[in-house]
Amino acid sequence: MAFFTHHVCRALSSSAVRNVVIKHVTIIGGGQMGAGIAQVAASTGHSVTLVDTNTDILKAAVKGIEGNLKRMVKKKFADKPEAGEEFIQKALQNVSTSTDAGSVVQGSDLVLEAIVENLKVKQDLFSGLDKLAPAHTIFASNTSSLSITDIASSTNRLDRFGGLHFFNPVPLMRLVEVIATSATSQETFDSLMNFSKMLGKTSVSCKDTPGFIVNRLLLPYIMEAFRMYERGDGSKEDIDVAMKLGCGYPMGPFELSDYVGLDTMKFIMDGWSADNPDNPIFAQSEMLNKMIAEGKLGKKTGEGFYKYK
Ligand SMILES: C[C@H](O)CC(=O)SCCNC(=O)CCNC(=O)[C@H](O)C(C)(C)COP(=O)(O)OP(=O)(O)OC[C@H]1O[C@@H](n2cnc3c(N)ncnc32)[C@H](O)[C@@H]1OP(=O)(O)O
Numbered sequence: 001m002a003f004f005t006h007h008v009c010r011a012l013s014s015s016a017v018r019n020v021v022i023k024h025v026t027i028i029g030g031g032q033m034g035a036g037i038a039q040v041a042a043s044t045g046h047s048v049t050l051v052d053t054n055t056d057i058l059k060a061a062v063k064g065i066e067g068n069l070k071r072m073v074k075k076k077f078a079d080k081p082e083a084g085e086e087f088i089q090k091a092l093q094n095v096s097t098s099t100d101a102g103s104v105v106q107g108s109d110l111v112l113e114a115i116v117e118n119l120k121v122k123q124d125l126f127s128g129l130d131k132l133a134p135a136h137t138i139f140a141s142n143t144s145s146l147s148i149t150d151i152a153s154s155t156n157r158l159d160r161f162g163g164l165h166f167f168n169p170v171p172l173m174r175l176v177e178v179i180a181t182s183a184t185s186q187e188t189f190d191s192l193m194n195f196s197k198m199l200g201k202t203s204v205s206c207k208d209t210p211g212f213i214v215n216r217l218l219l220p221y222i223m224e225a226f227r228m229y230e231r232g233d234g235s236k237e238d239i240d241v242a243m244k245l246g247c248g249y250p251m252g253p254f255e256l257s258d259y260v261g262l263d264t265m266k267f268i269m270d271g272w273s274a275d276n277p278d279n280p281i282f283a284q285s286e287m288l289n290k291m292i293a294e295g296k297l298g299k300k301t302g303e304g305f306y307k308y309k
């Protein structure tokens with residue numbers, strides 16, 4: 001797939017269903033992103049089923065959501081602790097969990113996936129759910145870098161398929177990228193835009209090009225920081241301080257990579273370098289490969305460029 005060659009004009013679908021008001025959401029993947037999206041959706045009155053193959057991850061996700069809500073409420077309801085407690089309980093009541101996506105999609109207006117960044121795994125998931133979900137259900141992917149068109153091609157609901165790209169940490173980051181393919185219907189796009197608004201986020205409309213807007217600009221910057229460090233032109237600490245104080249970024253490129261997850265960074269870069277082997281912007285980083293082989297995936301494993309234990 002060549003860079004920037006996806007179809008970009010959005011079709012007004014012939015098989016479009018009415019505008020779907022999204023109330024019931026299935027979120028697949030209970031990791032950092034899935035749990036964050038579940039938290040925000042539940043706190044804004046949506047009923048959410050969070051799905052993962054691993055029950056320990058689901059337990060940790062619900063515990064994490066409760067902890068984050070408590071942190072939030074302390075500030076937001078500082079002088080009304082009872083209202084704060086009620087808010088937490090309401091949000092938690094909106095969340096249920098499951099290890100079987102197929103059994104819960106029946107009641108969903110939206111199925112949003114936040115599983116591993118791998119095309120085949122995402123396609124397999126959606127192709128199975130396509131046969132089980134009701135006709136009106138919209139499917140969406142939170143992929144960082146894969147083509148929404150390619151993921152959607154595993155289903156027969158191309159008009160009801162789009163991208164909803166959130167940012168980490170979801171409860172705090174205010175942006176959602178809404179991605180329409182050439183087959184996404186206007187109704188589906190509008191429903192996804194409305195849903196993002198209901199979550200309290202600001203949305204931007206993106207074409208289905210690799211990395212959409214943010215990652216297409218962010219990843220080359222981070223990879224250039226890796227190369228600068230590998231050449232010995234700056235320490236990682238100095239590069240991080242320089243970008244924070246020189247540009248006002250909240251995190252430097254090494255801190256941010258640890259935060260995102262070095263495995264996710266590599267999945268993104270591997271896909272792009274395979275598609276564009278001659279483009280030096282997407283060249284492999286030996287350092288990144290070595291760290292991943294050593295299990296240093298960043299904050300989530302306790303060590304990446306920095307230590308977190
Ligand atoms: C690769 C992908 O496809 C795309 C991406 O996601 S790229 C990554 C995008 N994300 C970024 O660039 C993040 C950059 N970093 C930041 O914006 C900031 O460092 C940050 C928002 C993560 C943390 O901000 P900072 O002020 O340093 O942290 P901290 O003091 O710990 O937290 C601020 C408040 O948020 C709260 N908070 C932190 N994490 C939270 C979470 N996950 N949920 C809820 N609340 C949270 C804290 O409790 C704190 O609240 P308080 O002020 O009431 O005490």
Ligand SMILES: NC(=O)c1ccc[n+]([C@@H]2O[C@H](COP(=O)([O-])OP(=O)(O)OC[C@H]3O[C@@H](n4cnc5c(N)ncnc54)[C@H](O)[C@@H]3O)[C@@H](O)[C@H]2O)c1
Pocket residue numbers: 028029030031032033034051052053054057113114115116117118121125142143144145165166167168259260261264
């Ligand atoms: N980490 C980020 O900063 C970030 C930001 C935006 C988008 N994304 C994208 O979101 C997705 C998830 O990223 P993450 O950082 O949350 O990953 P993560 O590793 O924290 O979580 C992924 C979860 O998916 C689960 N999973 C894997 N296959 C599954 C399947 N078939 N069914 C159900 N559950 C399954 C895993 O058990 C894991 O809990 C990726 O596509 C990533 O590119 C990540």
